[in-house]
Amino acid sequence: MxxxxxxxxxxxxxxxxxxxxxxxxxxxxxxxxxxxxxxxxxxxxxxxxxxxxxxxxxxxxxxxxxxxxxxxxxxxxxxxxxxxxxxxxxxxxxxxxxxxxxxxxxxxxxxxxxxxxxxxxxxxxxxxxxxxxxxxxxxxxxxxxxxxxxxxxxxxxxxxxxxxxxxxxxxxxxxxxxxxxxxxxxxxxxxxxxxxxxxxxxxxxxLPGISAEDVVALTEQVLGQPPDEVFVTALLTATGGNPLVVRQLLTSMRGQSVPPDRTGVHHLGKWGPEVLGESVLARLNRQSPGLVRTATAIAVVEPADADLLAAITGVDLATIRSHVRELRGMGVLAPADKLAFAHSVIKNAVENATCEEEKQRLHATTARLLHGSGASSVMVARHAQRSAAPLGRWAAESLQRSANALIAEGDPRSAAKFLRRALQEEVTPDLRRDLLLRLGLAETYFAPRDAVGHLEEAMRELEDPEQILSAAYLLAQVFYVEGEYDRASKMLRRTMDEIKPKIPSAVDVLRLVHQLTVPAPRTAQERVDLRQIDREDWTGDDARSRLIAAMIAESASSAGTELSLGRDAALAALSRGPAELLGHPQRLLASLNALIRADELDLALRYCDETLLEAQREGLVLLELFGHTLRSRTHYHRGAAVEAAADSKLALSAARSAALPADHFGCIYAADAHVRALLLLGDVDTAREVLEPYGLSAPMPRTWQHTALLHARGAVRMELGDPVGALADQLECGGRFKSWGLGSPAVRPWRSHAARAMFRLGRRQQALELALQELELAREWGAPTAAGLALLTVASVSGGNAGPWLREAESLLRDSPARLLYAQVMVEIAAMEEKSGRAATAQSHLAEARKIGEQRNVLLAPRRATAPVMPEVVPAGPRMTPQTLTPHEYRVARLVLEGNSNNEIAQRLSVSRRTIEFHLTSIYRKLGLRRRTQLSAALAGLEPKT
The missing domain is CATH 3.40.50.300 (P-loop containing nucleotide triphosphate hydrolases)
Incomplete structure (x- = not known):
C-alpha cells in the first residue's frame, strides 16, 4: 500500500x-x-x-x-x-x-x-x-x-x-x-x-505541518536544487510547515533567482507575496467578510488588545472576540493572548495584499484612538508616521518626542522619518524650528548634506542663543566632514558676532570650534587658552559639557602640551560611552584620537569596539568607517600590524558601501590608516597602489585629511628609495601642521621621518637637529610612545653615540603599550652590545625582542641608519636561503630588477597581476626582504634552481 x-x-x-x-x-x-x-x-x-x-x-x-x-x-x-x-x-x-x-x-x-x-x-x-x-x-x-x-x-x-x-x-x-x-x-x-x-x-x-525532509523535497521540486540546513530550519520557523505558505515562498524565490541557502534566509522575513495574501483573505472571506476586516487590521496596525481592535474596525467587542477565536482555530493567529499571526510570512502576506490607501486609513484611525486614550507618544507616533492624512499638532508633538527618544537610543534613521512626517503637519513656527534642528541632528549620522539644508533653514529663524549655538556646533561638524571649510568659517564667524552680546562666554567655545574645524594659520592671540575654559563647563553630565570636553581633548592633544588635560577631557567626553557622541562624529573621533595620542590604547580599543557595535546595529556606515579607521590606528600604535591592516581594509570597504567619493574625509583617513598598516607589514607595493588615486608626487589639497595622507605618502616614497620626495612631503606636512597649531609629534611624527630622509641625503647635522627637536616636543607631551619613537630616531641619526638614547628609550617603553616599538629598541641594543663584544647580553635582549615579535607574528631585524622610522618587520616564517626560489619566482624577481611594473610583468608572462603579487610576496618572504630595492643585493650571483 x-x-x-x-x-x-x-x-x-x-x-x-x-x-x-x-x-x-x-x-x-x-x-x-x-x-x-x-x-x-x-x-x-x-x-x-x-x-x-x-x-x-x-x-x-x-x-x-x-x-x-x-x-x-x-x-x-x-x-x-x-x-x-x-x-x-x-x-x-x-x-x-x-x-x-x-x-x-x-x-x-x-x-x-x-x-x-x-x-x-x-x-x-x-x-x-x-x-x-x-x-x-x-x-x-x-x-x-x-x-x-x-x-x-x-x-x-x-x-x-x-x-x-x-x-x-x-x-x-x-x-x-x-x-x-x-x-x-x-x-x-x-x-x-x-x-x-x-x-x-x-x-x-x-494533518500536521510538513517536516524538514518534506521541505527539502518541495524545494528541489520548485527550485531544482537542494536547500542547505540553515535555510530549511529558517523556512520551517517562518511558516510553521504550512505547505501553502512554503510553496508560495519557494515560487517567489524562483521568480527572483534567490538560492535556498543563507542568502535566501535573509529574504524570508521580508516577503509577503501578494498572491499568498489574496489567497488567505479569499479563504477567510468565504467564511465571513468580518474575518477579513479583522485579520487585515491585525496585520496592518498590530493592536495590543481586542478593545483597540474593536474600536479600529468599528465592530462590537463580542463579535471581535468571536473573530479572533475563529482565526486562532484556523491557525491564522497564534494560540496566545497576544493578537499575533501564527507565522510572520502570513502576516506579511495579508498586509501586502492590503491597498496602501486602506493601510493609511487604519494607521490614522489607530493614531487618533491611541492619542485620545492617552497612550504613549511612541505608540501614537508609530501609526501617525505611516499615515499621510493631516492629523494635527498633537501628532507632530508625538512624532517629535518619539524622534528624540530614538536619537538618544541611537536610531537616527527612524528618528528622521518621524521628524519628516511631523513637518508635514501645520505647526507653530517655534515647533517647526525645533523639528528642523532635530532633523538636522538625526541626518548628521547618515545624510550630512541633507542635514546642512535643514540646519541652515532652522538657523535663519532661531532667536534663542542656546539653540543657535547647538545648530552652529552641528553645522560645523557637518562642514568639517564634507571639507567645506569656507562655509564653516563664515557660519562660525557670523554666529560669534551674533552670540557675543548675549552669551560672551560662548565666544571662546566657538573660537575653539573654528580652530578645530577650519585649517588656517593663527596668531597666538587667536588661539584659545584651554586653561581659561572653566572646568565645570566640560565636566558636567549634560550633552553640551561632553561636546566641550571632546573639543578640549582634541585641541590639547593636537597642540602637544597638555597630556593630562587632553586625557581627562577625552574621558569626560566619553563618560557615558561613545553612544552619547554618535550624533557628533567629529567630537567622537577627537576623543578617541586623544586617547590614542596619550597611549591609553586599551581604553581606545574598548570605545572603538562599542562605537562599531552601535554603528553596525543601526546601519550607520559613516560611523562604521570611522570606527574601523580609529581601531586600525590603535592597533598600529600597539604594533599589531595584521590587526591594523584588517581594520583599515574594513574601513575602506565601508567607504565603498557608502558610495563616498575618493576625496571624502572618511575615504582619505581610511586610506591613510591602510598605508601605515601596510608599511608596518612591509608591503610597500600595495601601499603605493593605495596612494595612486591621489598621486605619488602631485600637490595635496590643504585639508586636514589630505595633510595626514601627505605624511603617509612621504613614508612610502622613502621606502621606494626616493628620499628627496619623502623629505619634501614630510616638510610640507609639518609646515601645514605648525601653521595650524598642531605641534605635537603624537599627531604625526613628521620630523622623525624628515630626519631619516635628511640623513639618507647626507645632511647629518640637520637630521640630528630635527630629531632632537622632535624629542624635546615629545618629552613635553609626555606619552611614552611619542618619546620612545623620537629617541629611536635620534639614536639612528646620531652616528656612533646611540647608546644613551637607546637606553633611555628602553627604560621609557618597557611598560608602554607600544610593544613592537619596544622590541625594535631591544633589537638595536642587542646589535650594539654584540658589536661591543657582550654577546650574552645581546642574546638576552634579542630573545626578549623575538618573543614580542612572535606574539605580533613578525620577525624583527636590526635597523640601519637609512631604515624608515617605524620598526622594520617581515612576515613571520622560517628564514630561507635565496636558493629556495623556484625558476618562475627567479624570473619574476629579475623582471622586477629590470624596472618592470607588476602589470608589465603580468603581460609579459601572460598571467594575472594577482599571480605576480602572489609570487612577489613569496619571494620577499623567502629572502627576508621588505621592498624591491633590496632585491638586487639578495639576487647577486644567484643561479636559478633547476
Missing part, C-alpha cells in the same frame, strides 16, 4: 503526506472488499487538505471507484441538499430509468434539483423522505462499482446534507463505500452538533 501511496503522490505536487495517503489507500482496499469507512481530514488553512483529496481521488479512480465530489461554501449553506446534489449530479447517468421499484422518487428529485422547486415546506417528514431517497440512490450506485464520496470544507455544508451524511454513515455498514471529508480548523460549522456526530461516525486524521 505504501507503493500505491507513492504512486499517487508522484502524480501530484503533494509532499509530506505519505502516512495519510497510505491510510486512504487502506480504506479504498477495504471498501473494494466490502468494508466501508469514513475519514475526516482536519487542519488549518493552507495545510493541504484539498490537495490531499485530489490525490485520494486519483487513487480511487485507479481502483475503479465511482467518485462523487462536492465542495461546500458559505454561499450555499442555506440551500437545502446543495452538497448532496453536487455529490450525485454527475453520477446520475449510471442510474437506470426512473422506476419506483428501483430508485426512490425523493432521491431523484434531490439529485435533479427539483425537490426545492416543488416543495416549499421542508419539515422533518419531507426531509426524512429525501434523505432515505438519496440513500437508496447511493446504494443503487454501489451495484455498478465501489463508491468514493468526497466533501471539501464540511463546516460549510448545509444542514439537510449533513443530516443525510450522518444517516448514510450509519446505514453503509455492508456497502463498498469510502467517505472522505475535510474540515478547516477553527471555523464555526453550519451545525456544530451534526459535524461532531460526523467525527463520532468516522476516523479523524489531523
Amino acid at each position: 505504501a507503493d500505491e501511496a507513492s504512486r499517487c503522490q508522484s502524480g501530484t505536487t503533494l509532499v509530506g503526506r505519505t502516512a495519510e495517503l497510505t491510510r486512504i489507500s487502506e480504506a479504498l482496499a477495504a471498501a473494494s472488499a466490502g468494508t466501508p469507512s469514513a475519514l475526516l481530514l482536519a487542519g488549518p488553512t493552507g495545510i493541504g487538505k484539498t490537495t490531499l483529496l485530489k490525490a485520494a481521488c486519483g487513487a480511487a479512480r485507479e481502483r475503479g471507484f465511482l467518485i462523487g465530489r462536492a465542495a461546500a461554501s458559505p454561499m450555499e449553506r442555506e440551500m437545502p441538499f446543495a452538497v448532496v446534489q453536487q455529490l450525485f449530479e454527475h453520477l446520475s447517468e449510471r442510474l437506470p430509468p426512473d422506476d419506483a421499484d428501483q430508485v426512490a422518487k425523493h432521491g431523484r428529485d434531490v439529485i435533479g434539483g427539483t425537490l426545492g422547486e416543488a416543495q416549499t415546506d421542508f419539515g422533518d417528514l419531507h426531509v426524512h423522505r429525501a434523505i432515505r431517497g438519496v440513500y437508496r440512490v447511493a446504494a443503487e450506485l454501489t451495484r455498478h462499482g465501489p463508491l468514493c464520496l468526497v466533501i471539501d470544507d464540511v463546516q460549510w455544508v448545509d444542514v439537510p446534507s449533513l443530516r443525510w451524511l450522518n444517516y448514510f454513515l450509519h446505514r453503509m455498514t455492508d456497502l463498498p463505500v469510502v467517505v472522505l471529508v475535510t474540515r478547516t480548523s477553527g471555523l464555526r460549522a453550519t451545525d456544530p452538533l451534526l459535524v461532531a456526530e460526523l467525527r463520532m461516525n468516522g476516523e479523524r486524521l489531523e
Whole structure:
C-alpha cells in the first residue's frame, strides 16, 4: 500500500503526506472488499487538505471507484441538499430509468434539483423522505462499482446534507463505500452538533505541518536544487510547515533567482507575496467578510488588545472576540493572548495584499484612538508616521518626542522619518524650528548634506542663543566632514558676532570650534587658552559639557602640551560611552584620537569596539568607517600590524558601501590608516597602489585629511628609495601642521621621518637637529610612545653615540603599550652590545625582542641608519636561503630588477597581476626582504634552481 501511496503522490505536487495517503489507500482496499469507512481530514488553512483529496481521488479512480465530489461554501449553506446534489449530479447517468421499484422518487428529485422547486415546506417528514431517497440512490450506485464520496470544507455544508451524511454513515455498514471529508480548523460549522456526530461516525486524521525532509523535497521540486540546513530550519520557523505558505515562498524565490541557502534566509522575513495574501483573505472571506476586516487590521496596525481592535474596525467587542477565536482555530493567529499571526510570512502576506490607501486609513484611525486614550507618544507616533492624512499638532508633538527618544537610543534613521512626517503637519513656527534642528541632528549620522539644508533653514529663524549655538556646533561638524571649510568659517564667524552680546562666554567655545574645524594659520592671540575654559563647563553630565570636553581633548592633544588635560577631557567626553557622541562624529573621533595620542590604547580599543557595535546595529556606515579607521590606528600604535591592516581594509570597504567619493574625509583617513598598516607589514607595493588615486608626487589639497595622507605618502616614497620626495612631503606636512597649531609629534611624527630622509641625503647635522627637536616636543607631551619613537630616531641619526638614547628609550617603553616599538629598541641594543663584544647580553635582549615579535607574528631585524622610522618587520616564517626560489619566482624577481611594473610583468608572462603579487610576496618572504630595492643585493650571483 505504501507503493500505491507513492504512486499517487508522484502524480501530484503533494509532499509530506505519505502516512495519510497510505491510510486512504487502506480504506479504498477495504471498501473494494466490502468494508466501508469514513475519514475526516482536519487542519488549518493552507495545510493541504484539498490537495490531499485530489490525490485520494486519483487513487480511487485507479481502483475503479465511482467518485462523487462536492465542495461546500458559505454561499450555499442555506440551500437545502446543495452538497448532496453536487455529490450525485454527475453520477446520475449510471442510474437506470426512473422506476419506483428501483430508485426512490425523493432521491431523484434531490439529485435533479427539483425537490426545492416543488416543495416549499421542508419539515422533518419531507426531509426524512429525501434523505432515505438519496440513500437508496447511493446504494443503487454501489451495484455498478465501489463508491468514493468526497466533501471539501464540511463546516460549510448545509444542514439537510449533513443530516443525510450522518444517516448514510450509519446505514453503509455492508456497502463498498469510502467517505472522505475535510474540515478547516477553527471555523464555526453550519451545525456544530451534526459535524461532531460526523467525527463520532468516522476516523479523524489531523494533518500536521510538513517536516524538514518534506521541505527539502518541495524545494528541489520548485527550485531544482537542494536547500542547505540553515535555510530549511529558517523556512520551517517562518511558516510553521504550512505547505501553502512554503510553496508560495519557494515560487517567489524562483521568480527572483534567490538560492535556498543563507542568502535566501535573509529574504524570508521580508516577503509577503501578494498572491499568498489574496489567497488567505479569499479563504477567510468565504467564511465571513468580518474575518477579513479583522485579520487585515491585525496585520496592518498590530493592536495590543481586542478593545483597540474593536474600536479600529468599528465592530462590537463580542463579535471581535468571536473573530479572533475563529482565526486562532484556523491557525491564522497564534494560540496566545497576544493578537499575533501564527507565522510572520502570513502576516506579511495579508498586509501586502492590503491597498496602501486602506493601510493609511487604519494607521490614522489607530493614531487618533491611541492619542485620545492617552497612550504613549511612541505608540501614537508609530501609526501617525505611516499615515499621510493631516492629523494635527498633537501628532507632530508625538512624532517629535518619539524622534528624540530614538536619537538618544541611537536610531537616527527612524528618528528622521518621524521628524519628516511631523513637518508635514501645520505647526507653530517655534515647533517647526525645533523639528528642523532635530532633523538636522538625526541626518548628521547618515545624510550630512541633507542635514546642512535643514540646519541652515532652522538657523535663519532661531532667536534663542542656546539653540543657535547647538545648530552652529552641528553645522560645523557637518562642514568639517564634507571639507567645506569656507562655509564653516563664515557660519562660525557670523554666529560669534551674533552670540557675543548675549552669551560672551560662548565666544571662546566657538573660537575653539573654528580652530578645530577650519585649517588656517593663527596668531597666538587667536588661539584659545584651554586653561581659561572653566572646568565645570566640560565636566558636567549634560550633552553640551561632553561636546566641550571632546573639543578640549582634541585641541590639547593636537597642540602637544597638555597630556593630562587632553586625557581627562577625552574621558569626560566619553563618560557615558561613545553612544552619547554618535550624533557628533567629529567630537567622537577627537576623543578617541586623544586617547590614542596619550597611549591609553586599551581604553581606545574598548570605545572603538562599542562605537562599531552601535554603528553596525543601526546601519550607520559613516560611523562604521570611522570606527574601523580609529581601531586600525590603535592597533598600529600597539604594533599589531595584521590587526591594523584588517581594520583599515574594513574601513575602506565601508567607504565603498557608502558610495563616498575618493576625496571624502572618511575615504582619505581610511586610506591613510591602510598605508601605515601596510608599511608596518612591509608591503610597500600595495601601499603605493593605495596612494595612486591621489598621486605619488602631485600637490595635496590643504585639508586636514589630505595633510595626514601627505605624511603617509612621504613614508612610502622613502621606502621606494626616493628620499628627496619623502623629505619634501614630510616638510610640507609639518609646515601645514605648525601653521595650524598642531605641534605635537603624537599627531604625526613628521620630523622623525624628515630626519631619516635628511640623513639618507647626507645632511647629518640637520637630521640630528630635527630629531632632537622632535624629542624635546615629545618629552613635553609626555606619552611614552611619542618619546620612545623620537629617541629611536635620534639614536639612528646620531652616528656612533646611540647608546644613551637607546637606553633611555628602553627604560621609557618597557611598560608602554607600544610593544613592537619596544622590541625594535631591544633589537638595536642587542646589535650594539654584540658589536661591543657582550654577546650574552645581546642574546638576552634579542630573545626578549623575538618573543614580542612572535606574539605580533613578525620577525624583527636590526635597523640601519637609512631604515624608515617605524620598526622594520617581515612576515613571520622560517628564514630561507635565496636558493629556495623556484625558476618562475627567479624570473619574476629579475623582471622586477629590470624596472618592470607588476602589470608589465603580468603581460609579459601572460598571467594575472594577482599571480605576480602572489609570487612577489613569496619571494620577499623567502629572502627576508621588505621592498624591491633590496632585491638586487639578495639576487647577486644567484643561479636559478633547476
